[in-house]
Amino acid sequence: MPELPEVETIARSLSQGRGTGFSILGKVINDVTILWKRSIAVPSAEEFYQRVHGQTICDVGRRGKYIVMQLSDDALLFHLRMSGDLTIQPASRPTGKHDRVIFHLEGEHKLVFEDARKFGRVWLLRDAQEELGELGPEPLSDTLDEDHFFRMLQASKRQLKPLLMDQTFLAGLGNIYTDEALFKARLHPLSISNQLSSQHAAILLQAIRETLHEGIRRDGASIDWVYRGGNFQNQFCVYGRKGKACPVCGTTIERIVVGQRGTHYCPTCQSKSAIS
DNA sequence: AGGGAAACCCGAACGC
DNA sequence: TGCGTTCGGGTTTCCC
Numbered sequence: 001m002p003e004l005p006e007v008e009t010i011a012r013s014l015s016q017g018r019g020t021g022f023s024i025l026g027k028v029i030n031d032v033t034i035l036w037k038r039s040i041a042v043p044s045a046e047e048f049y050q051r052v053h054g055q056t057i058c059d060v061g062r063r064g065k066y067i068v069m070q071l072s073d074d075a076l077l078f079h080l081r082m083s084g085d086l087t088i089q090p091a092s093r094p095t096g097k098h099d100r101v102i103f104h105l106e107g108e109h110k111l112v113f114e115d116a117r118k119f120g121r122v123w124l125l126r127d128a129q130e131e132l133g134e135l136g137p138e139p140l141s142d143t144l145d146e147d148h149f150f151r152m153l154q155a156s157k158r159q160l161k162p163l164l165m166d167q168t169f170l171a172g173l174g175n176i177y178t179d180e181a182l183f184k185a186r187l188h189p190l191s192i193s194n195q196l197s198s199q200h201a202a203i204l205l206q207a208i209r210e211t212l213h214e215g216i217r218r219d220g221a222s223i224d225w226v227y228r229g230g231n232f233q234n235q236f237c238v239y240g241r242k243g244k245a246c247p248v249c250g251t252t253i254e255r256i257v258v259g260q261r262g263t264h265y266c267p268t269c270q271s272k273s274a275i276s
Numbered sequence: 277a278g279g280g281a282a283a284c285c286c287g288a289a290c291g292c
Numbered sequence: 293t294g295c296g297t298t299c300g301g302g303t304t305t306c307c308c
Contacts, residue, residue, distance in 0.1 A: 001301065038284095065302080082285080082301050117285045119302065158278065167303085175301065260281070262300075 002080040004139070004172030005215030006228055007065050010086055014067075014111070015060040019229075020088045022109045024057045029071075029111075031104040039100040039113065041121040048124050052076065052103075064135045064171030068128055075128035078113060084120030085228065087112050135171040139208050150201035153193040160196075161189035162259040164208075173208065176221060179239045179264045181211040188270045189256075189263045238264040 002010070017023035031053055037045040055071040062068065067086060069076040078086055083098075091108045101122055103111040113122060123131050136152075137144045152170075156163060163169055164178045173181070182189050185207035187200065196204070215221065220230030223240075233240075237247050242255035242264060251268040 003302095079302085081303070083287090115285095116287070117301085119285065121303095156277090162279085165302085259279075260301090 001082055001174065001176070001223060002084065002220070002228075003065060003174035003177050003215075004062075004212055005177070005218075005232065006220035006230065007062050007067060007080065007172075008216050009220045009228070009230060010080075011060055011062040011067050014086065014088065017088070020109070022088050022107065024060060024069075024088065024105065024109075024111060026056065026058070027105040027107060027109075028056050029053055029103050030106055033102040033104070034100075035095070035102070036100040036115075036118060038118065039115065039120060039122055041123045043124060048122075052124055057105075063128070063132050063138070064167055065174070066132060068132070070128075075123075075125045077123040077125065077128060077131055079121050080115070081117070081119035081121070083117040084113065084115040087114070134168050136167060136169045137171065139170055139172055139205075140212060144205075146198070146202040146205055149205045150196075150198045153196050153201050153204075155194070157192050157194045159189065159258060160187060160191045160193055160204075161261070161263055163193050165259075165261070170208075172212070175261050175263075176223070176236070176239045177208075177211055177215060180237060181208040183238045183264075183266060183270060184211055186269050186271070188272050189258055189265055190272070238266060240264065 013019055014024050029052055032049050034040060034045050034049065040048050051074060055073055057069055057071060059070040065079060067078040089110050089112050091110050096114055098114045098116045099112055100115050101113040105111060125131060160182060161178060164173050185204040187204060214235065215232045218230050218232040220228055221232035222228050222230050223233050238253050241253045244253055246253055246266040246269060249266065249268045251266050253264055254267050256263050
């Protein structure tokens with residue numbers, strides 16, 4: 001659920017100290033409490049503990065849906081998956097029900113990885129590329145241009161919905177932003193990628209970027225009971241709007257399942273011509 | 277190569 | 293009210 005805009009929002013607030021007035025940049029990790037060992041992807045919980053304490057947080061960023069922290073010796077990565085969150089809390093705050101890993105920092109604050117559904121993971125690696133190496137390009141990066149994107153689409157004959165959600169194809173889109181971007185591009189989620197014209201490819205890339213930028217501008221979306229403070233959920237055109245009216249043409253929004261994922265679209269705006 | 281399904285989880289929503 | 297059941301969602305893994 002946390003997709004690129006939500007992860008970007010979290011990374012920025014940790015870095016800037018927005019909301020807490022406490023930036024983690026330059027802070028030393030004095031100690032770590034591991035409350036759920038399986039949240040640690042790599043290395044073992046024991047080695048994780050031994051290696052991470054005493055390191056300084058030098059940088060905080062995002063790659064795809066990963067939060068990437070460069071420490072003095074290692075890279076510390078977080079993937080929030082479905083229900084994870086990463087927050088700064090006063091050291092005195094009692095441990096929460098869903099706290100999984102707690103990093104005790106200098107300055108009376110703690111960095112808390114919480115995750116109700118336990119799908120999220122934390123990595124401690126010598127080199128972040130060990131985990132990030134397979135990711136596709138960043139959709140908002142200048143290094144991805146329309147020609148390149150068109151060639152990527154041409155190289156596959158998959159349905160657009162699962163292709164755009166494939167993190168090795170493009171890094172950062174999830175179920176929500178994919179549905180919204182396809183609506184904005186007026187493309188059917190079952191359209192086959194190599195049947196798109198170069199014009200369609202350019203429109204799709206533009207739609208993806210506008211959707212992600214709008215999500216970031218609104219601090220992401222707060223969906224289900226996982227609240228993060230963003231309000232992009234109020235801008236959804238199709239996601240979660242099955243049975244409601246399309247904001248553009250008034251047609252009833254439909255929901256189908258594609259690759260086991262709920263997929264929402266407007267049958268009028270998102271023509272099936274490209275797949276029939 | 278690409279699609280389908282199961283597994284990992286648990287809170288919420290739903291049915292009775 | 294309270295119980296049991298179903299659902300959803302990101303990713304990996306396995307099977308066809």
